[in-house]
Amino acid sequence: MTQKIKAAHPLEKRVVLAGFDEPNSWTLPVYEKQGGYKAAKKAVGMAPDDLINEVKNSGLRGLGGAGFPTGVKWGFIPKNPTKPVYLVCNADEGEPGTFKDRQIMEHLPHRLIEGMICAASAIRSETAYIYIRGEFRLSIERVEQAIEEAYKAGYLGKNIFSSGRNLDITVHNGAGAYICGEETGLIESLEGDRGQPRLKPPFPAISGAFGGPTIVNNVETLSQVPGIINNGAEWFMKLGGGTARTAGTRLASVSGDVLRPGFYEVPVGMPLNVLLNDICGGPLPGRKFKACYPGGSSSPVLKTEDFDVPMDFDSVAAKGSMLGSGATIVVDDSRSMVELTMRTARFYAHESCGQCVPCREGTNWVYSQTERLLHGNGSKKDIDNIVSACNNMAGKTICVLSDACAMPVTSIIKKFREEFEVLAKSDDQVEKALPRVSGQMGALLKAIRDRQQ
Numbered sequence: 001m002t003q004k005i006k007a008a009h010p011l012e013k014r015v016v017l018a019g020f021d022e023p024n025s026w027t028l029p030v031y032e033k034q035g036g037y038k039a040a041k042k043a044v045g046m047a048p049d050d051l052i053n054e055v056k057n058s059g060l061r062g063l064g065g066a067g068f069p070t071g072v073k074w075g076f077i078p079k080n081p082t083k084p085v086y087l088v089c090n091a092d093e094g095e096p097g098t099f100k101d102r103q104i105m106e107h108l109p110h111r112l113i114e115g116m117i118c119a120a121s122a123i124r125s126e127t128a129y130i131y132i133r134g135e136f137r138l139s140i141e142r143v144e145q146a147i148e149e150a151y152k153a154g155y156l157g158k159n160i161f162s163s164g165r166n167l168d169i170t171v172h173n174g175a176g177a178y179i180c181g182e183e184t185g186l187i188e189s190l191e192g193d194r195g196q197p198r199l200k201p202p203f204p205a206i207s208g209a210f211g212g213p214t215i216v217n218n219v220e221t222l223s224q225v226p227g228i229i230n231n232g233a234e235w236f237m238k239l240g241g242g243t244a245r246t247a248g249t250r251l252a253s254v255s256g257d258v259l260r261p262g263f264y265e266v267p268v269g270m271p272l273n274v275l276l277n278d279i280c281g282g283p284l285p286g287r288k289f290k291a292c293y294p295g296g297s298s299s300p301v302l303k304t305e306d307f308d309v310p311m312d313f314d315s316v317a318a319k320g321s322m323l324g325s326g327a328t329i330v331v332d333d334s335r336s337m338v339e340l341t342m343r344t345a346r347f348y349a350h351e352s353c354g355q356c357v358p359c360r361e362g363t364n365w366v367y368s369q370t371e372r373l374l375h376g377n378g379s380k381k382d383i384d385n386i387v388s389a390c391n392n393m394a395g396k397t398i399c400v401l402s403d404a405c406a407m408p409v410t411s412i413i414k415k416f417r418e419e420f421e422v423l424a425k426s427d428d429q430v431e432k433a434l435p436r437v438s439g440q441m442g443a444l445l446k447a448i449r450d451r452q453q
């Protein structure tokens with residue numbers, strides 16, 4: 001089911017979502033009526049380096065999570081590659097709290113295709129993929145329909161826009177694993193293998209899909225490109241705060257304990273409390289905000305005193321968190337932070353691909369220890385053990401899923417330790433903390449423990 005279409009809030013600035021509320025906005029005639037595919041026509045006639053420079057100068061940064069400057073990333077593609085160059089659109093959208101890419105694919109799939117034509121021209125790619133989370137049935141349907149329309153119009157295929165350039169786009173359905181959103185896990189899955197991240201380097205720009213130089217970009221990142229090509233880098237910068245740090249707009253997915261949750265397109269640099277109070281209507285009646293994850297469930301939480309932070313990558317990083325995929329999960333004073341920690345850890349334990357010990361064991365350890373505390377079976381020492389486990393999980397694995405669990409957990413314990421301590425028994429009141437192990441190994445550990453007593 002698609003979400004109900006709402007008119008824009010006066011504080012919103014719709015650029016990627018322009019035309020979102022038009023009837024049949026996902027069809028080619030409606031998109032073209034609003035000036036659609038002008039940027040693609042222009043891009044195929046431009047020199048690749050000029051395209052890259054325009055995007056570099058605009059300040060556009062990757063909106064999938066890491067915030068890497070898009071033009072700079074495109075510039076890493078070798079100028080004279082010996083293998084085909086691939087463009088891959090990451091439409092896995094697995095980060096809890098994030099629900100923005102889906103809106104673009106369901107309502108404005110042609111903007112994404114147009115962005116991909118521009119990006120492919122910049123990196124000299126003739127083959128592109130859109131890797132869409134399998135559960136997003138409507139997104140898949142609408143994107144496939146839009147690709148078919150674009151082929152018929154001569155915007156995809158051979159000699160597009162009679163420019164001499166070629167571009168094929170294929171939709172690949174994912175199977176719904178969070179780790180397949182990590183770019184190298186995604187590439188593995190695209191190639192037909194198990195979605196397990198690869199060691200980097202080599203980075204995908206040098207050796208990615210099928211061994212060829214590859215750019216992986218998020219749906220929203222690519223959908224921002226037509227605006228930049230049509231209107232120029234300076235226009236894009238001025239949409240936000242007018243500096244490279246605050247360039248453009250971005251989609252905010254807001255969920256949790258807030259009056260009007262939803263997705264909103266706002267200028268980069270808008271203070272978080274303006275988004276939460278003015279656009280989203282503030283807390284639920286009789287409640288107070290307590291904290292939020294500002295960039296999806298993998299971001300360290302912010303307390304309310306930090307809600308004045310401008311929503312740009314650098315300002316949120318200066319507060320010790322990250323803007324990630326732009327998903328704000330709001331927590332009010334009715335919530336237990338221990339339960340929230342347990343749920344966060346449970347998600348990452350379930351989604352770990354299992355290649356790295358600190359991640360595979362650490363996420364499960366954090367989950368089981370937090371669950372013990374939540375059920376009144378944990379001690380104060382367990383709180384320190386969780387922090388210690390997290391310290392051994394961050395920065396030590398093939399990909400950052402392990403960090404994605406450790407970062408929010410350590411931030412919650414640091415900022416809300418009293419909630420954990422209230423639930424903890426004194427150390428001599430609880431049985432020795434053992435990891436939750438089942439099967440033969442569990443029986444063995446139990447036997448050892450019984451013998452020790």
Ligand SMILES: Cc1cc2nc3c(=O)[nH]c(=O)nc-3n(C[C@H](O)[C@H](O)[C@H](O)COP(=O)(O)O)c2cc1C
Binds near residue numbers: 090180221399
């Ligand atoms: C565990 C994990 C999951 C990720 N999931 C997504 C995702 O669902 N969508 C996405 O665009 N990026 C995701 N990323 C980030 C991608 O690896 C990659 O940085 C991004 O697609 C690059 O696009 P961008 O430069 O346009 O942001 C994930 C990263 C990690 C470590």
Ligand code: SF4
Binds near residue numbers: 351353357
């Ligand atoms: S950190 Fe976790 S998810 Fe990432 S490769 Fe290692 S085990 Fe897999």
